[in-house]
Amino acid sequence: MPRLTAxxxxxxxxxxxxxxxxxxxxxxGAGSLTTTVYAADGSVLTxxxxxxxxxxxxxxxxxTHLINAVVAIEDRRFWIHNGLDVRAVARAANANLEAxxxxxxxxxxxQQYVKNVLVGNDVTFERKAxxxxxxxxxxxxxxxxxxxxRYLNTIFFGESSYGIxxxxxxxxxxxxxxxxxxxxxxxxxxxxxxxxxxxxDHPDLSSARRDAVLQEMVALDWVDRTxxxxxxxxxxxxxxxxxxxxxxxxxxxxxxxxxxxxxPALGDTVEERHATLTGGGLKIYTTxxxxxxxxxxxxxxxxxxxxxxxGALVAIDPxxxxxxxxxxxxxxxxxxxxxxxxxxxxxxxxxxxxxFKPFALAAxxxxxxxxxxxxxxxxxxxxxxLNGSWExxxxxxxxxxxxxxxxxxxxxxxVPYAYLVDLIGPEPVVAAADAAGIDTELAAVPTIVxxxxxxxxxDMAEGYTTFANNGIHVDPVFVTxxxxxxxxxxFEHLPAYTRVFSEEVARDxxxxxxxAVRRGTGQQAKIGRPVAGKTGTTEGNHxxxxxxxxxxxxxxxWVGFPEGNVPMVAPNTEYTITGGTWPARIWSRFAIxxxxxxxxxxxxxxxxxxxxxxxxDTSTGFLAGPLCPRSHVATVQLRPAxxxxxxxxxxxxxxxxxxxxxxxxxxxxxxxxxxxxFLEAGAYDVRISWAPESDSVTPGxxxxxTPTPHTALxxxxxxxxxxxxPEPGTVVPDVRGRxxxxxxxxxxxxxxxxxxxxxxxxxxDEGTASDLVWGQFPGGGESPNGRVTIWVQP
Numbered sequence: 001m002p003r004l005t006a007x008x009x010x011x012x013x014x015x016x017x018x019x020x021x022x023x024x025x026x027x028x029g030a031g032s033l034t035t036t037v038y039a040a041d042g043s044v045l046t047x048x049x050x051x052x053x054x055x056x057x058x059x060x061x062x063x064t065h066l067i068n069a070v071v072a073i074e075d076r077r078f079w080i081h082n083g084l085d086v087r088a089v090a091r092a093a094n095a096n097l098e099a100x101x102x103x104x105x106x107x108x109x110x111q112q113y114v115k116n117v118l119v120g121n122d123v124t125f126e127r128k129a130x131x132x133x134x135x136x137x138x139x140x141x142x143x144x145x146x147x148x149x150r151y152l153n154t155i156f157f158g159e160s161s162y163g164i165x166x167x168x169x170x171x172x173x174x175x176x177x178x179x180x181x182x183x184x185x186x187x188x189x190x191x192x193x194x195x196x197x198x199x200x201d202h203p204d205l206s207s208a209r210r211d212a213v214l215q216e217m218v219a220l221d222w223v224d225r226t227x228x229x230x231x232x233x234x235x236x237x238x239x240x241x242x243x244x245x246x247x248x249x250x251x252x253x254x255x256x257x258x259x260x261x262x263x264p265a266l267g268d269t270v271e272e273r274h275a276t277l278t279g280g281g282l283k284i285y286t287t288x289x290x291x292x293x294x295x296x297x298x299x300x301x302x303x304x305x306x307x308x309x310x311g312a313l314v315a316i317d318p319x320x321x322x323x324x325x326x327x328x329x330x331x332x333x334x335x336x337x338x339x340x341x342x343x344x345x346x347x348x349x350x351x352x353x354x355x356f357k358p359f360a361l362a363a364x365x366x367x368x369x370x371x372x373x374x375x376x377x378x379x380x381x382x383x384x385x386l387n388g389s390w391e392x393x394x395x396x397x398x399x400x401x402x403x404x405x406x407x408x409x410x411x412x413x414x415v416p417y418a419y420l421v422d423l424i425g426p427e428p429v430v431a432a433a434d435a436a437g438i439d440t441e442l443a444a445v446p447t448i449v450x451x452x453x454x455x456x457x458x459d460m461a462e463g464y465t466t467f468a469n470n471g472i473h474v475d476p477v478f479v480t481x482x483x484x485x486x487x488x489x490x491f492e493h494l495p496a497y498t499r500v501f502s503e504e505v506a507r508d509x510x511x512x513x514x515x516a517v518r519r520g521t522g523q524q525a526k527i528g529r530p531v532a533g534k535t536g537t538t539e540g541n542h543x544x545x546x547x548x549x550x551x552x553x554x555x556x557x558w559v560g561f562p563e564g565n566v567p568m569v570a571p572n573t574e575y576t577i578t579g580g581t582w583p584a585r586i587w588s589r590f591a592i593x594x595x596x597x598x599x600x601x602x603x604x605x606x607x608x609x610x611x612x613x614x615x616x617d618t619s620t621g622f623l624a625g626p627l628c629p630r631s632h633v634a635t636v637q638l639r640p641a642x643x644x645x646x647x648x649x650x651x652x653x654x655x656x657x658x659x660x661x662x663x664x665x666x667x668x669x670x671x672x673x674x675x676x677x678f679l680e681a682g683a684y685d686v687r688i689s690w691a692p693e694s695d696s697v698t699p700g701x702x703x704x705x706t707p708t709p710h711t712a713l714x715x716x717x718x719x720x721x722x723x724x725x726p727e728p729g730t731v732v733p734d735v736r737g738r739x740x741x742x743x744x745x746x747x748x749x750x751x752x753x754x755x756x757x758x759x760x761x762x763x764x765d766e767g768t769a770s771d772l773v774w775g776q777f778p779g780g781g782e783s784p785n786g787r788v789t790i791w792v793q794p
Contacts (some may be wrong), residue, residue, distance in 0.1 A: 033281025033485050035167060035481070037253055040480075041630035046247035047169075047791025048257070050278040055165035056485075057453065059149040061177045065223065066164070066184035067148065072216040073188050075109040078148070083110040083139035084132055103171075110135040113151040157187060158194030159241075171199065172591070173239035185213040200241050207236060239529045251328030252288050255346045256478050262283070265482065265491040281485030286478055287322035291398070292594045296325040296555075299590035303582050306330075308561050308573055311586060312345040314461040315555040318468035320495050321477050323458075324553075327561075339562055349440060349454035350560060354395075354412040354521075355545040355579065356451030358467065358509050360421060363408055363432035365505040367424050371512065375416035377401040383422040383446060390446055392418035398618035401635075407636045409512040410520035412535060413419060414450060423451035435500035436475055437462030451536055455510075460547050461556035467532070468549035471506030473498045497594075514546075516707070520634055522546060524584040527591050535579030541568045546583035548591065552598055555590060557583040574741055610726065615677055617648040622650060623681055633677070640769075664719055666709030667702050672723050675702045683715035690727040700725055727780075732788055734780020735773050740792045743773045747788050755789045770794055 009075050024254040033056065034049040047055065047117045062108045065176070072080045077085050085108050107115065114134040138147065157167035168176040179187070187210035190197050199206035214228040223231075247253040260266060260277060267273040276282065291316055300311040313327040328343035332449055342348065365371060394400065394414050408416035421429060426444040433442060437458045442448060458476065466473045474495050482491040500507075513532035516522045521535040525548050529675025542565055547556040560568065561584050568577035568758045575581075615635045623634040667675035679686050691703055704722040707713055732752065735743035740756065747754045761774040775791035778784065 003271070032279030035277055035280060035282040035284065037247075037256060037284045037286060038276070039248075039286060039290055040211065041288065045249060045286065046253045047244070047290065048278050049160070049166075050275075052162045052279070053160045053166040053170065054153065054162040054281075055169070056153050056281070056443070057149075057163065057165040059145045061075060061175070062149070062152065063162070063177060063179055063184065065181045065217075066176065066179055066188070068217055068220075068222040069181075069184045069188035069213050070148075070152065070191070072220055072222060073213045074112070075190055076220060078109050081108060083108060083135035083137075107131070108135065109151050109616070110138055110147050113147060113154060114138060116154045116156075124444040141504065145198065155191055156194055157190050158198050158299065159200070170239055170244040173243065180231070180234070181227060182210065182236075184463060185231060186210040186236060186666065191214045193729070199236055199238060199585075203236060210236075246333060248342075249288060249293050249326070250332035251343050252293065252326040252478075253343060254332070254341070255326060255328070255343060255742050256284070256286055258346075259478055260482075282490070283483040284479055285481045285483075287324060287480060288326075288478075289324040293325040295590050295593035296327050297635045299586045299593070300327050300557075302589060303586055305574075307579070309560050309566075309568055310347070311582075312457045312558045313555060314345050314458045315553060315590070316461050316476055317464050317552065318465040318474070318549060318554050319552070321462075321465065321474035323476050323478050325483075325555075326458075342562070344458040344558070344562060345464055347455050347456070348562070350543045350564070351453065351538045351556060352451040352455055352460055352545050353536035353538040353543060353579065354414075354451060355460060355534050355547050356455075357409060357412065357417055357449065358438055358513060358534055359433040359438070359463065360417060360429045360449045361405065361504055361512065362436070362467075362501055362509050363428040364420055365508050366432065366501065367428060369405065369420070369424070371406045371508045372404045374402050374404055375419055377403060378415055381415040381418045383418050390418070392450070393617075400616070400618060400634075403636065406508075406512045406515065406747070409534075410515045411634050411636060412516070412521045417449045418446075421446050432501075433463060435473065436464075436466040437443060437476075451538070457556045457558045460545070460558075461554055464547045464549050464556065465554045466500060467506055467509050468551060468554050469497075469506075470510075470650055471501035471503055473500045486508055517548065521580045522548065522584050524580055525588045525591075527588050527595070529595070531591070533584075534585065535584060537580075540565070541578065542566065544577050544579045544581070544583050546579050546587045548584075548587050550591070550595065553591060553594060555587055555594075557584070557586045557590075559583050615680065624677055624679070628677075647719040661709045661722075662712050662714065664705070664707050664713050667705055667721060668709070670702050672700045672702065672721075675721055679719050679721075684713070684715065685718045687718050687720040689720065689722050691722050691724055692730075693728040730784075731781050732776075732778045732784045735790060736775055736780065738773050740771045740773060740790075743776075743790055745791070752784060752788045754784060757789060757791050758794050759791050761791070761793050 032050060032052045032054065034047045034052075034054050036047050036055065037045045039045050047053070060761070075085070114131050118134055142150070144345075152439060153163040153165070155164075156162055157171075159167075159170050161167040161170040164176045164187065165740075167190075168174055168179055169188065172179065172183050186199065186206060186209070187208065189212065190199075192209075196202065197206045197209050203698045211232045214223070214232055217223040218225055218228045243681050249291050258276065261270055261273050263273065266276045296313045296315055300313055304311045310330055311327065312329070314323065314324065314327040316323050326343075326345050328345040329340060331337065332341055334340040361371075379726060380391060380396050382389050382391050389433050395412065398413075400411070400413050400415070403411075403413060403416055405416065405420070407413070426446050426448050429448050430442045430444045438455055439462070440455045440459050442453050442455075462476050465476070474497050477495065479491070480493050481489060484490055510532045511788065513534055516535070517525050517531045517533050522533045524548055525533050529550065531535050531548050531550055533546060536545035536547075537543070543558065543560040545556070545558050547554070549555070559577060560566075561572075566572060570576070615633055617624040617628040618634050619629070664684070665678060667678055670678065676688075677688050701724045702721050703724050706720045713719070733747060735747060744756070746756050770793050772793050773790045774793055777789045
């Protein structure tokens with residue numbers, strides 16, 4: 001009797017179903033689609049979704065074993081029925097009558113698809129009848145592959161994943177096309193009960209269900225026994241839970257999202273734009289260059305220790321404004337860091353210090369000031385400000401004679417710039433910075449010339465892009481194109497170019513900044529090709545900057561403690577950090593890698609005028625002598641009228657003076673640096689050769705010279721000196737027993753990259769101090785290969 005009743009009920013359902021009107025292709029219904037964000041090379045950076053994570057996959061992308069797994073476990077007669085499996089309906093109706101309620105659906109894949117996109121989940125006979133009728137009509141409208149494609153793009157697999165594309169990525173971190181037989185069987189098994197069978201929560205149950213799917217496939221002869229057994233033994237290798245929601249290069253991608261929420265092309269309000277971004281199935285194409293981004297992250301990490309300050313970097317192609325890389329912090333996903341997701345490169349604002357001077361220089365040049373004009377020297381200057389007199393001091397209270405504006409830029413001397421802003425006023429400086437690309441609001445006060453107002457790293461990169469582009473400003477761009485789910489273009493970026501400085505002004509600025517890297521404060525940023533750049537260090541060493549550029553690349557680097565107002569001096573850092581140390585070295589390491597394979601180009605610079613190149617002791621203001629501390633010696637270009645005529649008497653023995661009597665001074669026994677300085681002070685050119693066999697003499701000591709001392713020789717002629725020891729770079733320096741910092745400096749100075757391993761010395765000498773090098777490879781005196789490993793006592 002029950003079977004007869006079940007049959008009657010099935011016929012009743014069919015009769016009801018036949019009253020349903022035909023429908024068109026329902027697609028995926030009202031479900032939302034996940035937005036995909038791409039790097040410049042087309043690789044996926046991240047996917048954004050709200051409640052439903054869904055990425056459409058075409059039937060052609062589905063592996064055969066995935067199709068067979070789903071059909072085997074969900075609807076084995078799918079390929080032969082017309083949308084309704086009468087046997088299954090009768091079986092389900094019988095079970096429901098016996099239970100007195102609906103406990104089975106008997107639904108085909110087509111019915112499940114219709115339920116998901118059209119009729120919903122209400123458990124009623126009316127809903128079931130509607131489902132059957134719609135399934136029959138869908139079978140008349142779509143082919144079997146089309147139905148299966150739509151079904152697999154709408155079914156829920158758990159973990160917020162709707163559709164096989166999202167499920168493959170969320171559980172296994174791969175595209176659906178790359179799923180193995182074992183992975184396909186596991187996902188097919190989840191369809192029946194995605195929560196109860198969730199492999200993260202119930203690994204044993206999900207594995208058992210996978211094996212049941214495989215056995216169904218064997219029974220249907222859709223896979224052979226050996227392949228099924230192998231797949232059954234394959235361990236379930238899930239990606240970390242939630243990792244699908246983590247963005248690649250999150251500081252860049254999060255800035256993209258922040259900017260798109262302000263883009264009116266995506267909606268009239270922030271709420272509309274958010275809904276479009278998380279449910280519109282957009283394809284967003286960005287400017288991020290993977291190699292450049294990796295180079296940026298590696299450069300920052302290579303110098304800044306884990307317990308040290310933070311670093312930020314923004315890189316831009318000056319030719320079109322495309323932002324190539326962003327380093328905005330140490331670890332975006334660090335749960336223990338309360339500011340981990342605060343972007344130090346685009347949201348954080350800090351004082352740029354002297355890195356801001358190029359904007360003042362450009363403003364002065366635009367106002368008609370000559371870059372070779374002379375400006376008063378000294379240690380300090382007093383100028384008038386809005387609130388009275390303003391006293392300005394050079395960094396470390398250094399003394400300089402009167403300098404040209406070029407030399408004041410090269411050596412980042414504050415006093416001439418104080419007089420400069422007093423002459424032209426702060427308003428043109430603000431205007432120049434704004435025109436160049438500093439978007440942060442600035443106040444027109446005299447101290448702006450020294451970079452005392454907060455800006456972002458992105459601001460500084462954009463501003464220097466204008467100099468690299470020969471005076472033409474182009475807005476930075478993160479996104480080049482946005483398409484909707486149907487492929488319609490919603491937004492496409494077209495760069496807009498605006499000339500804001502004359503070519504002559506831009507070339508003068510670039511010329512000064514090229515000298516700043518070649519012989520000024522930015523020498524650690526050298527990369528073996530033309531580079532222009534500027535260092536910046538704020539008062540108290542709270543912030544350190546280097547912004548540099550070539551015709552193909554601009555990058556701004558900032559180093560500092562995120563909480564602010566923490567001096568980067570010992571013991572907070574290993575040594576005092578200025579713009580010419582870590583930031584310049586980070587820039588150099590980054591640029592060398594990022595520009596690998598890029599042809600050299602010349603920066604456009606103005607022609608230098610006739611000046612005299614001399615070495616000064618900036619602590620005394622005299623010509624540098626052999627015994628002046630090297631840390632205070634600067635080689636500057638001066639107008640002949642202001643060149644000092646006396647070698648520093650403070651640091652050098654009485655009687656040392658410039659040899660202007662036409663004879664060669666005696667330098668045998670001097671150190672190399674001192675000898676060169678002494679000879680150059682006498683206006684001689686110097687040629688150096690090496691005597692590696694001089695074992696009895698300290699390396700670096702002058703053992704011979706030609707012509708001999710006191711020989712008559714006109715200025716401008718060449719003196720050859722012979723130096724004891726091997727030529728630097730021909731052998732590896734021996735750094736055993738030296739402090740780690742000293743050892744690294746010596747090895748890098750000889751052209752080597754350095755790997756540091758902190759490890760206890762297995763046979764330490766008594767009293768061995770920490771941070772001393774106890775081993776190295778290659779050893780001292782051996783031929784270099786470009787890389788040296790040192791072992792350091794903890």
